[in-house]
Amino acid sequence: MAHRGNWWRYIMYDPERDRPRVSRTLLGRVYRYARPYMGSILLTLLTIGVVSLLELIPPLLYRELIDHTLPNRDFGRLNLLAGIMVAVPILSGLLGVFQRYLNARVGEGIIYDLRQELYDHLQHMSLRFFTHTKSGEIISRLNNDVVGAQNAITGTIPNIVTNTFVLVSTLAVMISMEWRLTLISVIVLPLFILPAKRVGRILREIRRRAMELNAEMSNAIGETLNVNGALLVKTFGRARYEVERFRRINRQVRDIGVRRALVGRWFFMGLGIVGALGTALVYWIGGRFVLEGAMTIGGIVAFAAYLGRLYGPISALSNVQVEFAQAMVSFERVFEYLDLPLEITDRPDAVELDQVRGEIVFEHVSFRYPTPPGKGEPAAAAEEQAPSPNGSGVSSVEEQSPVSDLPALPTRLWALEDISFHVEPGELVALVGPSGAGKTTITYLLPRLYDPTEGRILLDGH
Known part of the structure; x- marks a missing residue:
């Protein structure tokens, strides 16, 4: 795969693009999910220190x-x-395995709670x-x-804590061994930071x-590789x-992967x-x-070994703010969906019907379909179109097809x-009328897929 000498474009950065921000509110919400696992988290920190x-x-x-020896x-x-x-x-490795177990236990537990709450919330969203x-987009969230939030819990945050422990402890030992050499070693730190x-x-x-891009690819696959999507693609x-x-x-996914690999290398x-x-x-x-007798050969060898342990954590922690903010992006995107308001909700005094007789009353019911952002006024004729999400069909076919499947009534x-x-109860009723008259809309209002805009619908008088 050749890129015709334009390799430089893969390592360019546009500082004007949006940057992640970590607020106290966001941290507080993340902490709410971590609080039930605080015992395991504290034990993890202790293990990291040891x-x-x-x-x-x-x-x-x-x-x-x-x-000496x-x-x-x-x-x-x-x-x-x-x-x-x-x-x-051996001891360090065993403790590392235990630490990994604790990380996985905490991370998987938090993500289980987060995913379950998100799924429950989506189940209560309106049609x-x-x-x-x-x-x-929903599947991507x-x-x-x-999974990105899980990586933050099990990877990014533990790495930040580990690097901090290593940096502080290593610097303390190096200063105790030879403070002058430690100061000299710090000179090259800006070249890392x-x-x-x-x-x-x-x-x-x-x-x-x-x-x-991954969300966009998931959406493209979901649109076209299901029964409804394949039917629309082939029909049109x-x-x-x-x-x-x-x-x-x-191609964009490929290019972004190449760019990431090149920057890292x-x-x-x-x-x-x-x-x-x-x-x-x-x-x-x-x-x-050593030649002046101020330091031993073993001392300089040990000092060089500590120096090798020092640079890695410094380079990692130099970008800790951005890395931590990036880790929080996944939580932020999940919280965006959790914050979506529920349009169909029960009143506090709602009655739960134990036995339903089946009496249905429509009282001066009027309804208009909600308008998607940027679509202008809704059309009544759109009610005859089955409520297929963009993921269950092919939006590009529906938008660009010259064939209109709703010709019977003008939009209103x-x-x-x-x-x-x-x-x-027990009465058989037939809904008869031309396309766009409102038959499908009535069937949507009965199971409360939508609430009426005006009027009310009663079931057994409630």
């Missing part, structure tokens, strides 16, 4: 081995150090929501965004765009158009170069300290206007 301290031990063992030919101490070198990673919302912040913003923009001869539409989206190559520069600087200046503001009738 693992971070254990990982400080090996460089000290190297110093002891080089400075080998020169003194102390075989007993050599065996002890070798045993500790084996025991530390209008599903007719005006693409099914691919339930799958992609919820500045590129990391820049690349972090680029990756944040790429991830957001990738989420949008739109196969070539839909293939090209999917090709365009698929350049960044990590730069980190490797800067890390090598810092290590060389430590050995060069530390070697002078009201689908039903001042309708009254009374149906006794």
